[in-house]
Amino acid sequence: MTKKHYLLAIESSCDDTGAAVLCNDRVLSNVIAGQEIHGLYGGVVPELASRAHQQNIVPVVDIALKKANISINDIDAIAYTQGPGLMGSLLVGGAFAKSLAMALHVPLIPVNHMQAHILAHFIDDAGNEKPEFPFLALTISGGHTQIVRVDNYDNMTVLGETTDDAVGEAFDKTAKLLGLAYPGGPLIDKYAQQGEPIYPFTKPKVDGLNFSFSGLKTQIMYFIQKELQKNPEFVNENIHNISASVQKIIIDILMDKIEKAVRETGINQVAIGGGVSANSGIRNALLQQEKQKNWKVFIPKFEYTTDNAAMIGIVGYFKYIHQSFDTHQPLSKARLSV
Ligand code: KG4
Ligand code: ZN
Numbered sequence: 001m002t003k004k005h006y007l008l009a010i011e012s013s014c015d016d017t018g019a020a021v022l023c024n025d026r027v028l029s030n031v032i033a034g035q036e037i038h039g040l041y042g043g044v045v046p047e048l049a050s051r052a053h054q055q056n057i058v059p060v061v062d063i064a065l066k067k068a069n070i071s072i073n074d075i076d077a078i079a080y081t082q083g084p085g086l087m088g089s090l091l092v093g094g095a096f097a098k099s100l101a102m103a104l105h106v107p108l109i110p111v112n113h114m115q116a117h118i119l120a121h122f123i124d125d126a127g128n129e130k131p132e133f134p135f136l137a138l139t140i141s142g143g144h145t146q147i148v149r150v151d152n153y154d155n156m157t158v159l160g161e162t163t164d165d166a167v168g169e170a171f172d173k174t175a176k177l178l179g180l181a182y183p184g185g186p187l188i189d190k191y192a193q194q195g196e197p198i199y200p201f202t203k204p205k206v207d208g209l210n211f212s213f214s215g216l217k218t219q220i221m222y223f224i225q226k227e228l229q230k231n232p233e234f235v236n237e238n239i240h241n242i243s244a245s246v247q248k249i250i251i252d253i254l255m256d257k258i259e260k261a262v263r264e265t266g267i268n269q270v271a272i273g274g275g276v277s278a279n280s281g282i283r284n285a286l287l288q289q290e291k292q293k294n295w296k297v298f299i300p301k302f303e304y305t306t307d308n309a310a311m312i313g314i315v316g317y318f319k320y321i322h323q324s325f326d327t328h329q330p331l332s333k334a335r336l337s338v
Contacts, residue, residue: 005077006070008072010081010096012090014044017032022313032060078316080094084336113312131296135298142183163211172185177224185279197247201220203249268294
């Protein structure tokens, strides 16, 4: 029988405070406290985020332990997000995890947030199918847009990434132009489902497997300004079709690059991760490719797409069983590559 290892995981890279308890690769609890305060400012305010993490972290960890029905003394190791992310936010989770690990005399395991978005696919969830190595991962979030070749749990190579805005920023900044609340990505997704992509936006020309989204944002801004001059109600009257058009061009950009990556590497397993992978249009486009092009597509469960601590826990578990961690590493790193 496999020995049971209990792991507490903490995620605090941006504006969600998360704690999860895992027993080996199974999730016993996965708790998240969001921070509504940022909605007032139309984006994440780093200083407010770290203050909210400070308030949330103790109750969130407490609830995670209670939901998992285990005592803090049963924890074998503590994993936390080392980076990348907002420095103040990372420091709150990191300092908390380090102090608790010292008090409990258990190992402290630093985890890369982007690796966690990718390895979330290995959480054991009622016998779900998992990708086989090597596979390609498309990580799309509010802070990152990358195509990664994954050769093993700890061997990943970035093949392409954004040269400016992340795809989540493209959604959120466009949503802001349309007067939608932050974060606007889910709202654009919702409106797009009731509209038609009738406005033709153009794809940027970017070399290789890299992406660029800042030009698209400017293109959309000029388009809206021009239309508003003709009809001040243009956005209100056409929000569904505008959302569908914005979403379509973003999907086209992503699909072009992932298709190119599949062609160039000969790897046809594609896993998506990160908050934007919750987008229904992106999920459908990938499933269509799966049917038409003989790809194998892996889409995580909704609760493991946006930032969560369970994904930090699964990386922590792999590192724990391979004893591949160094507790003397610097606590938090705002910039960290996979
Ligand atoms: O991974 P995540 O929770 O946090 C970061 O690490 O950034 O991703 C958050 C991003 C936000 O930009 C949000 O607008 C976007 O994910 N997002 C979506 C959807 N759900 C979340 N974007 C488009 N469609 C969605 N359904
Ligand atoms: Zn993330």
